[in-house]
Amino acid sequence: MAEIEFAGLKVSGGKLLLVIPLLGSILAAMWGGFELYQRLLTAEQAVTEYVSPDFSSYDEALAVIDTKMGNVESLTTALERELDRLQADIDVVESIARSTDDTVAEATRELRDDVYALEERVNDSLRDINNELRSMRDDLEERIERILDNPLNTEE
Structure with a gap:
């Protein structure tokens, strides 16, 4: 095999086949360490140079949104109270309508009964009148028969 003499x-x-890859690995590890160190320095510089953006416009917008949400909540509460009042009014009107409907139904029944009773009385009266008229006739x-059959009635 070949031998190399150095110093x-x-x-x-x-x-030599063992030393060359070992030297390559050591050099690669050193290069990786230097790259890592350089990235850390770059990141540190970026962190130190970082300027926080101006969020004041966002804060103002959030304050406006918060105010509007408060207004919406108060309007929602007012609407809920108004809906409750309207529901109570609707319940009262519904109760009145049902009561009126019951009253009208009762009055209609009474009127119908009165009309039937009146019709029956009129029919009874008409029957009585018819019977009386027949009797009179x-x-x-x-x-007339007696008058005509009467011998004293001799007018001819």
Whole structure:
């Protein structure tokens, strides 16, 4: 195998195959460490140079939104109270309407009963009048017959 001599040190080929990757790994680790350190320095510089944005317009907008939300809440509360009052009024009107409906139904029943009773009385009266008229007619016919059958009545 091949041997390399460097500064009085003789290194054989097998050892060289171990030393070269080891040196590459050490150099790569050093380069990675330097890169990491540089990124940390860059991040530190970015943090120290960071200027907080102006949020005052957001704060003002949030205050306006908060005021509007307060107004909406008070309007909602007022609407709820008004709806409760309206519901109470509707309940009263509904109760009055039902009572009126019941009263009208009762009055209609009474009126119908009165009309039927009146109709029955009128029919009874008409029957009585018809019977009386028949009786009078029969009586009148009988009288006419008697007058006509009377021998004293000889006018011809």
